[in-house]
Amino acid sequence: MGPVLVGCDGSAPSGRAFDWAARAADRFEAPLHLVYVVAPVVMPMELTGYALGQMVQEHQAWAETLLGTLREKLPPHVAARCTTEVRHGSPADQLLAAAHDKGAELVVVGTTGRGAAGRLLLGSVADRVVHLAPIPVLVAR
Amino acid sequence: MRWILVGVDESEPAAQAARFAAGLAAGAGAGVRLAYVSVPNLLPERPYAKLVKEMAEQEARSVQGFLAKVAAGLQGCPVQTRHASGPPAETFADLAEEGDVWFAAVGSRGRNAVSRVLLGSFADRVVHVCRKPVLVVR
Numbered sequence: 001m002g003p004v005l006v007g008c009d010g011s012a013p014s015g016r017a018f019d020w021a022a023r024a025a026d027r028f029e030a031p032l033h034l035v036y037v038v039a040p041v042v043m044p045m046e047l048t049g050y051a052l053g054q055m056v057q058e059h060q061a062w063a064e065t066l067l068g069t070l071r072e073k074l075p076p077h078v079a080a081r082c083t084t085e086v087r088h089g090s091p092a093d094q095l096l097a098a099a100h101d102k103g104a105e106l107v108v109v110g111t112t113g114r115g116a117a118g119r120l121l122l123g124s125v126a127d128r129v130v131h132l133a134p135i136p137v138l139v140a141r
Numbered sequence: 142m143r144w145i146l147v148g149v150d151e152s153e154p155a156a157q158a159a160r161f162a163a164g165l166a167a168g169a170g171a172g173v174r175l176a177y178v179s180v181p182n183l184l185p186e187r188p189y190a191k192l193v194k195e196m197a198e199q200e201a202r203s204v205q206g207f208l209a210k211v212a213a214g215l216q217g218c219p220v221q222t223r224h225a226s227g228p229p230a231e232t233f234a235d236l237a238e239e240g241d242v243w244f245a246a247v248g249s250r251g252r253n254a255v256s257r258v259l260l261g262s263f264a265d266r267v268v269h270v271c272r273k274p275v276l277v278v279r
Contacts, residue, residue: 122269130277131260139268139275
């Protein structure tokens with residue numbers, strides 16, 4: 001089976017997505033690709049004293065650490081075929097672009113699951129990915 | 142035993158989802174539970190009780206035949222079938238609440254698909270309301 005791609009952002013739902021993706025990659029002897037997307041920072045112009053470029057760099061470094069930590073949690077034979085990537089831009093679109101670039105055969109996404117609006121349990125990233133992905137998508141819960 | 146609950150109708154994407162799920166189930170020592178949801182007709186019970194009952198019975202027979210046919214085409218894992226009626230996505234999500242359901246799987250589009258639509262309304266609603274993980278098969 002082709003690569004399994006999972007979106008990771010350090011949240012609890014994305015942790016569950018990671019667990020599902022890791023099991024799928026293990027079971028189907030597939031490569032596992034961990035992707036973190038650094039979303040554009042939106043800040044009021046009046047806020048000064050923050051170096052945007054530096055924030056993005058720090059964010060990127062934190063993301064790389066997170067992905068490295070996740071990779072270390074994997075069983076060695078899965079970790080051996082696990083790759084990681086930090087991308088920048090719209091999270092859903094970048095996950096889809098990464099899936100395309102990797103030739104992924106399955107995308108796993110977490111969902112906010114806050115259920116604030118009654119039974120509406122899907123986050124906007126997962127929603128966009130399930131709508132636009134040309135390959136199977138597992139919405140982990 | 143864990144079951145993958147697959148929503149099926151008479152469409153090709155649904156059949157594809159069932160085959161995909163059967164492959165996953167076979168590799169994972171799980172089974173496939175095919176679920177078909179009929180939409181209840183809107184005739185009032187009172188004057189049409191007999192007709193409503195007959196239509197429901199006919200629908201049940203026809204769905205059982207259909208599910209048996211889909212089940213016969215799947216290989217490598219145990220297969221169960223379920224037939225329920227109600228609002229499709231919500232009823233399917235309720236079936237997924239059963240404790241032995243591992244996760245749910247649906248085709249990305251159903252029998253009323255418009256080709257330019259990438260995700261049908263049933264799949265869309267299921268990923269929104271289902272509390273179990275949902276696999277959208279393409």
